[in-house]
Amino acid sequence: xxxxxxxxxxxxxxxxxxxxxxxxxxxxxxxxxxxxxxxxxxxxxxxxxxxxxxxxxxxxxxxxxxxxxxxxxxxxxxxxxxxxxxxxxxxxxxxxxxxxxxxxxxxxxxxxxxxxxxxxxxxxxxxxxxxxxxxxxxxxxxxxxxxxxxxxxxxxxxxxxxxxxxxxxxxxxxxxxxxxxxxxxxxxxxxxxxxxxxxxxxxxxxxxxxxxxxxxxxxxxxxxxxxxxxxxxxxxxxxxxxxxxxxxxxxxxxxxxxxxxxxxxxxxxxxxxxxxxxx
Numbered sequence: 001x002x003x004x005x006x007x008x009x010x011x012x013x014x015x016x017x018x019x020x021x022x023x024x025x026x027x028x029x030x031x032x033x034x035x036x037x038x039x040x041x042x043x044x045x046x047x048x049x050x051x052x053x054x055x056x057x058x059x060x061x062x063x064x065x066x067x068x069x070x071x072x073x074x075x076x077x078x079x080x081x082x083x084x085x086x087x088x089x090x091x092x093x094x095x096x097x098x099x100x101x102x103x104x105x106x107x108x109x110x111x112x113x114x115x116x117x118x119x120x121x122x123x124x125x126x127x128x129x130x131x132x133x134x135x136x137x138x139x140x141x142x143x144x145x146x147x148x149x150x151x152x153x154x155x156x157x158x159x160x161x162x163x164x165x166x167x168x169x170x171x172x173x174x175x176x177x178x179x180x181x182x183x184x185x186x187x188x189x190x191x192x193x194x195x196x197x198x199x200x201x202x203x204x205x206x207x208x209x210x211x212x213x214x215x216x217x218x219x220x221x222x223x224x225x226x227x228x229x230x231x232x233x234x235x236x237x238x239x240x241x242x243x244x245x246x247x248x249x250x251x252x253x254x255x256x257x258x259x260x261x262x263x264x265x266x267x268x269x270x271x272x273x274x275x276x277x278x279x
Contacts, residue, residue, distance in 0.1 A: 078155025086163030112217025138220030
């Protein structure tokens with residue numbers, strides 16, 4: 001088969017390219033432009049006032065706190081799970097991989113409801129929590145738990161295939177030379193997966209800050225206390241404060257753009273590193 005027979009004609013290539021660009025413009029660029037246009041519909045001063053309210057700052061602060069807790073937890077879990085799956089053979093490995101995929105199969109609303117049934121006042125552990133003056137549901141711990149559940153696959157999903165592709169030879173060589181298991185992990189395994197780890201952290205952080213479904217169920221929508229940024233956007237929109245709603249939404253949109261830019265930059269640096277190494 002000649003090389004030319006595997007190539008599409010210029011009209012087909014241009015048609016597919018234009019179709020892809022039209023799809024991106026319709027479903028990605030247009031909504032982003034609409035959010036920014038609505039946010040600045042009444043000018044810069046109105047935009048700043050919309051972001052300077054106490055409830056808005058509370059939602060931003062809570063979102064950052066939840067992300068600051070959930071992302072490191074998911075990093076620790078993702079590293080441990082991927083290391084176990086890729087580097088060791090044990091019974092139940094397939095079950096562990098299936099459980100890692102579970103949040104992608106379960107609706108976030110259902111996962112939030114499960115936490116309510118477990119930790120709510122009428123839930124399985126609710127009476128014991130009430131007796132000990134511990135509050136999970138309609139409080140920050142419940143929001144953190146729900147966020148951790150919906151985001152914990154991201155780091156592991158990035159690292160497991162990467163570690164499996166790299167194999168076990170380097171770690172086994174390090175152990176043969178006298179390194180401990182922990183030293184082999186820090187000096188061999190972790191440097192080899194640092195780019196995949198960074199990708200996973202970026203995706204996990206973006207999802208943690210933008211999660212709505214599970215957090216909506218467990219938060220109680222208490223203004224100034226348990227509203228994250230996505231929940232605050234919903235409240236402002238329902239109150240017909242469109243400038244305020246889209247102003248907060250614009251911050252989430254900027255977060256998405258920054259995440260995309262950083263991910264692209266990491267991929268570019270990684271490509272240069274691989275080229276320098278002769279890959």
